[in-house]
Amino acid sequence: MHTCNFGLCRNISKGQMVFFSSVEVPLACSHRVNGLGPRPWLPAGTLLVGKTGEELFRVVQNTALPVPGVLHAVKGFWAEALVDMEEADSLAFSAASKGLSIAWVTLSDKGAAGERVDESGPLIERLVRESLNVGHAQGFILPDSIAELKQTVMELALGQGYDVILTTGGTGVGPRDTTPEAITGILEKRLYGFEQAMMAASLAKTHNAVISRAVSGTLGGCLIITLPGSRKAVAENLEAVLPAVAHTVAKLQGDSADCGS
Amino acid sequence: MHTCNFGLCRNISKGQMVFFSSVEVPLACSHRVNGLGPRPWLPAGTLLVGKTGEELFRVVQNTALPVPGVLHAVKGFWAEALVDMEEADSLAFSAASKGLSIAWVTLSDKGAAGERVDESGPLIERLVRESLNVGHAQGFILPDSIAELKQTVMELALGQGYDVILTTGGTGVGPRDTTPEAITGILEKRLYGFEQAMMAASLAKTHNAVISRAVSGTLGGCLIITLPGSRKAVAENLEAVLPAVAHTVAKLQGDSADCGS
Amino acid sequence: MHTCNFGLCRNISKGQMVFFSSVEVPLACSHRVNGLGPRPWLPAGTLLVGKTGEELFRVVQNTALPVPGVLHAVKGFWAEALVDMEEADSLAFSAASKGLSIAWVTLSDKGAAGERVDESGPLIERLVRESLNVGHAQGFILPDSIAELKQTVMELALGQGYDVILTTGGTGVGPRDTTPEAITGILEKRLYGFEQAMMAASLAKTHNAVISRAVSGTLGGCLIITLPGSRKAVAENLEAVLPAVAHTVAKLQGDSADCGS
Structure with missing residues (x-):
């Protein structure tokens, strides 16, 4: 179970693409996630599931994102929002595989x-x-x-x-x-x-x-x-x-x- | 359509093997053919068809023929006569593939x-x-x-x-x-x-x-x-x-x- | 047909493993066999058949046996006795393949x-x-x-x-x-x-x-x-x-x- 501290975007719509990494990047829409480690990697299709079992995101691509002013491309993954999520300061989720x-x-x-x-x-x-x-x-x-x-x-x-x-x-x-x-x-x-x-x-x-x-x-x-x-x-x-x-x-x-x- | 200028042999019988190249070679029976280019090459089985559509020759082997007194082996092909051909000074034909x-x-x-x-x-x-x-x-x-x-x-x-x-x-x-x-x-x-x-x-x-x-x-x-x-x-x-x-x-x-x- | 001169063991029971080579080795139970040559080798399963056709041994493993005091490992083969054999000074056999x-x-x-x-x-x-x-x-x-x-x-x-x-x-x-x-x-x-x-x-x-x-x-x-x-x-x-x-x-x-x- 990771704790996700929202970075640049707070209101997320269903279908929106969000970038997750362990550092903050100047990119809309991205999240810095505590506890992901330096090489966050989840197989494509992995679900990010909330505390009560609701499916929040699905990983669609792992990548190392070139970010201006950062020495090494930032490892992380893009995920698709599966539901609308309103403004919140943090969000807990765990990874799950289904099918x-x-x-x-x-x-x-x-x-x-x-x-x-x-x-x-x-x-x-x-x-x-x-x-x-x-x-x-x-x-x-x-x-x-x-x-x-x-x-x-x-x-x-x-x-x-x-x-x-x-x-x-x-x-x-x-x-x-x-x-x-x-x-x-x-x-x-x-x-x-x-x-x-x-x-x-x-x-x-x-x-x-x-x-x-x-x-x-x-x-x-x-x-x-x-x-x-x-x-x-x-x-x-x-x-x-x-x-x-x-x-x-x-x-x-x-x-x-x-x-x- | 090439124009074939008969070289050393003029009367060709059905079944006879004839060598075609772009230069004259001292070989019976051979033909120097205008317009064949320096590397005449036709796939085995190619037909040489006359002006009125008659099948005159069939290519049976491409080769580079060593000829005494010529620096490089002469590129050309052997063809089998499919009909009797009487004395003539030139003969026009084109290449055709069939089967x-x-x-x-x-x-x-x-x-x-x-x-x-x-x-x-x-x-x-x-x-x-x-x-x-x-x-x-x-x-x-x-x-x-x-x-x-x-x-x-x-x-x-x-x-x-x-x-x-x-x-x-x-x-x-x-x-x-x-x-x-x-x-x-x-x-x-x-x-x-x-x-x-x-x-x-x-x-x-x-x-x-x-x-x-x-x-x-x-x-x-x-x-x-x-x-x-x-x-x-x-x-x-x-x-x-x-x-x-x-x-x-x-x-x-x-x-x-x-x-x- | 080889002549087998019994070495260290003379009474052989059915099922006993015997080592055959062309030199005598200090090993119970082993046989020095005349005429086997320096590299005795018989495919696994080969039968050693006596003078009257009785199946005496079956080869189960070819090997080069390290023997103390001998420069090179001794080439030979292990065979399984197929019958009881009483004390004798020599035994003639030939190799046969069956199946x-x-x-x-x-x-x-x-x-x-x-x-x-x-x-x-x-x-x-x-x-x-x-x-x-x-x-x-x-x-x-x-x-x-x-x-x-x-x-x-x-x-x-x-x-x-x-x-x-x-x-x-x-x-x-x-x-x-x-x-x-x-x-x-x-x-x-x-x-x-x-x-x-x-x-x-x-x-x-x-x-x-x-x-x-x-x-x-x-x-x-x-x-x-x-x-x-x-x-x-x-x-x-x-x-x-x-x-x-x-x-x-x-x-x-x-x-x-x-x-x-």
Whole structure:
């Protein structure tokens, strides 16, 4: 349980973004929080819960914020207010986790350039929410770039602590299809089983499924699943592996329940 | 449209091999062709079509030909005459592509030594022609040698521009089975989907299919598929992936039709 | 056929361990064997058969035994007496191979610490014996340690000459699951077909099978198959590949029967 001493902003509206750190920063809207320590970090999706159990904020991004006149960028996190909060001098809260945190990333040159509406990304979020207990989900869009995808997935897995990252697009054999190259380079444990299950599901529908080079695996405590770009392939592939996602994340993050039975 | 000025040979019979280059070479039968440029190169299987659409030649091999008295080996290509051509001073033609170009390579110590008749290679060509629109097909035979297979496939994919290369043999676990080692080392994009589809098709027939280490992938604009040595396995494996070959080659060579639907 | 000159022990009981080498060592019970050569080595499971065909000993471990006062550790092997043998001055025998030699290795921190009974390892041995012609089987238990597993499998495959090594445990995504990392690093020929067949068999039972990262392949003349830790997964996975094990080992060890039909 932390005590939050309000800094520059006192009246907070639902939906407002607030920056939390252990030092005061000249930024509206920010809070200096006692007891957060020098490197406050909470996984994206973490809830900040008040004394009586009310959900006050949800963490949406950890960052080190460059602040004029301060030597080192200030570590802290942005959180979204979940309720209206009236003027008060301090506010106590504790961190709580509820459901899985999901990041989805659409790989599309045209989409990233605003020349095409992203339909596969939102489809992923809808299907995942229908199947799993999702506490937090956030979408991203990138051009088909190895460097950008690597950097983004590293950041989301290790910097933001997402439980699951799902990508769509860039898994084929075209000149701009480089998702497998980007992801394979950063996976710690490759999960051929996820790949095989998804391929088998797609092959049951079309011979052309063989063209997909979608890979899966882990990075830190995060499960990474790449999916083809088409909505049809997204749906077919996800259906094959969603039932195993919660179990996999639990094992990955150290659930030591005995498997040997 | 190039204008071909006949060099040393003027009467060409159907089936005759003719060397085309941008300089005159003292070689029967060769042609100096105006407008080919210093590095004439046409993918194997390219047709040279006359003014009225008649197919005159088909390119069968690009090469740099060592010519006595010439400083650098002369770049050009060998083409097969598809019709009889009578004496003429010049001939205009343009390059055209029709159907897929296929190279198949049989890996067999005994076959390469002439101690065994190659039946799997011709079977590949027959099955591929039955299933796909093939413009040109050429067979090769090699002993089970990593170096020779690597060199040959690099040459066929990058030097000759074949659309598809299919190998047979050398995929097992015997001491001389080294096709996967050779091919894996030169693939640019590995296609686990092709491998999985072929393995699943074989497993449906026999438990012993697990012994195959056949790999697939891409090199330049070429799709490479390795197959086991037995005719039975060749047929089972090919059946599983042939329906996807044309689509894969089109995507690989940059067909940018949108996949996102 | 070697002539065995009894050294320090003359009356041998069934089940007794005897050390064989080409020099006399001050060790009960040991034999100096004429004609074994400076590096006696027989694959684990090899039978030592007497003149009239009776099975006298079975090799259980090759080793280089440190002996006080001898410059180099003495190469030889331990063998288990299969019958009672009364006092005699010499004994002639020849080496014979009968059936497959199998080593199974259980990976389990708790099991290795004696805090849990190993049930999956014995299950492997039972299932393998039911399905294959097994001449010799030996179990091992290790904690989930990359270094220990690598060293053990190298030793069993290359130092002891086992035909097949089966491991159970450590194939998941938990922090201590490192069997794939250990084994992948020492495989010479990876057998994706075994992996695919096992995964397909498990997926037919449960979506959660995707979590397994079990790998298979070869090292020297040895077939290595890793299995998940649970008894259920062991049974499902083994059933899918046991029918192909004898064929694979025969091919791996150089059976040159023609595959091309």
